[in-house]
Amino acid sequence: MGGAGWGPGAGPAAGVAALLLLADGRFPAGGHAHSGGAEAAVQAGRVRDAAGMAAFLTGRLHAVGLTSAALAAAAALDPGRADAWDEAAEARTPSAAQRGVSRKLGRQLLRAARAAWPHPLLDGLRERHPGGAHQPVVLGVTAYAAGLTARDAAAVAVYESVNGPATACVRLLGLDPYQVTAHLARLAPAMDAVAAEAVAAAGRGELPSASAPLLDIYAERHNSWKVRLFAS
Structure with a gap:
């Protein structure tokens, strides 16, 4: 992966703080408004x-989480090929509703990223994709701009794939937030393993395409609802 001369280690060095900021649910990227299919489920x-x-x-982690993490890792490893990764993301998102959500979230993340970590690659992504690039791709380029690694980008993608839906379930079902957090803690080793698998796949140039047909069906149904708590 050597497109446009960009490669791992080419960006500025960053510490843990940038990773925590990017993974923070309060980072203004719009994710809090989405349930990741939990509302429809x-x-x-x-x-x-x-x-x-x-x-x-668990199912979402090994489907959406793996695919998104690999795309984010690929974009962090070789951000100069962001358009190719965006095409790959498009091909791996069969639901029109989910494609729209992904691009909307990508647009929102890019806006926040350009404010936090200004970089020509982020500017170029905005110019080429005014309607928004896919969120995992923007995440990977953002990680690069912030000086983070492909492993960091994959970790954030994996975390987002389960944390948002878990938080949504607290609101939707009135679950005990301590119990939900405990489950996320127990899921942490699996999250680490999926992130590592995603980075390895991205390094080989073999992006996974793990499918979750029910999530696609739920997304289309949810998109037609007149009243809903979450945007998706």
Whole structure:
């Protein structure tokens, strides 16, 4: 992966603080308004309690989490090929509703990223994709601009794939937030493993395409609702 002369280690060095800032749910990237399919899963009766949430998060981690993390890692390793990674993200997102959400979140993340870590690569991404590039791709380029590694980018993507839906389940089902947080803590080793798998795949140039058909169906159904708590 040597497109446009960009490669790992080419950006400025960053510390843990930048990683924490990017992963913080209060970072103004719009993720808090989305349930990651949890709202539709609850409405469908597939997630009813903490055990159902745990199964939902595990499945999401190994599907959406793995694919998003690999795309983010690829974009962090070789941000000069961001358009190619964006095409790869498009091909791996069969639901039109999910493609729209991903690009909207990418646009919001890019706005915040350009304010926090100004970089020509981020400016170029905005110019070429005024409607928004896919969120994992923007995340990877943002990580590069912030001086983070591909492993950092993958870790954030994996964390986002489960933390947002878990938080949504607290609101949707009235779950005990301590119990939900405990489950996320127990899921941490699996998150680390998925992030490592994603980075390895990106390094080989073999991006995974893990599918979750129910999430695609839920996204289309949710998009048609007149009343909903979350945007997706």
